[in-house]
Amino acid sequence: MGAYASYNRSKTVMSRRAMGFMATAAFHILLVYGLITGLARSVVEVIKGPIETKIIEEIQDEKDEPPPPPPKFDKPPPPFVPLPDIAITTEAPAATAITQATSVRPPAPVVAAPTPPRPIRNRNYQPEYPPSSKRAGEEGSVILQVYVGLDGKVTDAKVAQSSGFDKLDEAALKEALRSWKYTPATQGGKPVAVWHTVKVTFKIENER
Numbered sequence: 001m002g003a004y005a006s007y008n009r010s011k012t013v014m015s016r017r018a019m020g021f022m023a024t025a026a027f028h029i030l031l032v033y034g035l036i037t038g039l040a041r042s043v044v045e046v047i048k049g050p051i052e053t054k055i056i057e058e059i060q061d062e063k064d065e066p067p068p069p070p071p072k073f074d075k076p077p078p079p080f081v082p083l084p085d086i087a088i089t090t091e092a093p094a095a096t097a098i099t100q101a102t103s104v105r106p107p108a109p110v111v112a113a114p115t116p117p118r119p120i121r122n123r124n125y126q127p128e129y130p131p132s133s134k135r136a137g138e139e140g141s142v143i144l145q146v147y148v149g150l151d152g153k154v155t156d157a158k159v160a161q162s163s164g165f166d167k168l169d170e171a172a173l174k175e176a177l178r179s180w181k182y183t184p185a186t187q188g189g190k191p192v193a194v195w196h197t198v199k200v201t202f203k204i205e206n207e208r
Helices: 002-064 095-105 131-135 166-179
Strands: 140-148 152-161 185-187 191-192 194-202
Touching: 131 166, 140 166, 152 166, 166 194
Parallel strands: none
Antiparallel strands: 140 152, 140 194, 185 191
């Protein structure tokens, strides 16, 4: 009996000690949890404070900035308004007798074209056929412009259209300047100097 009672007392003491130890451990756990929770909140508040302040400051800075200027648009051209057609009719002043008399111009005198120069009878106007051209069988017609003076002599000449052969053209020019003479052209009954067109034909059969 004494041993059983001693055993029960020992068991009771150990149970109380275990409960005290558990209570102490639970207290420390709650204390640590509270410390951790409070510290975490403090850290969150410490971190959160500057962030919120920065956001508020950025919002304030954005509010303080002036609004952007409105976009510029090109001014449209003024509308086209057609001018009204205004017809002003006024009666012309009556022409006086003096005005009518001075406004009438005498007709310009009609100047008759000069009569062309005329070949003189029994005069040869055919140039001599170049022998080398005849041997080569060169044939053709050359048109000359000759300047006939007041006395009927040819003082100048030029080729208006070539025969196709230089020797034939040169023979015609030389003959015209050397010996050609005409009855001079006249205008109003008086001799005048004019340019005259002459056609010279070189053909071998005519020389036979």
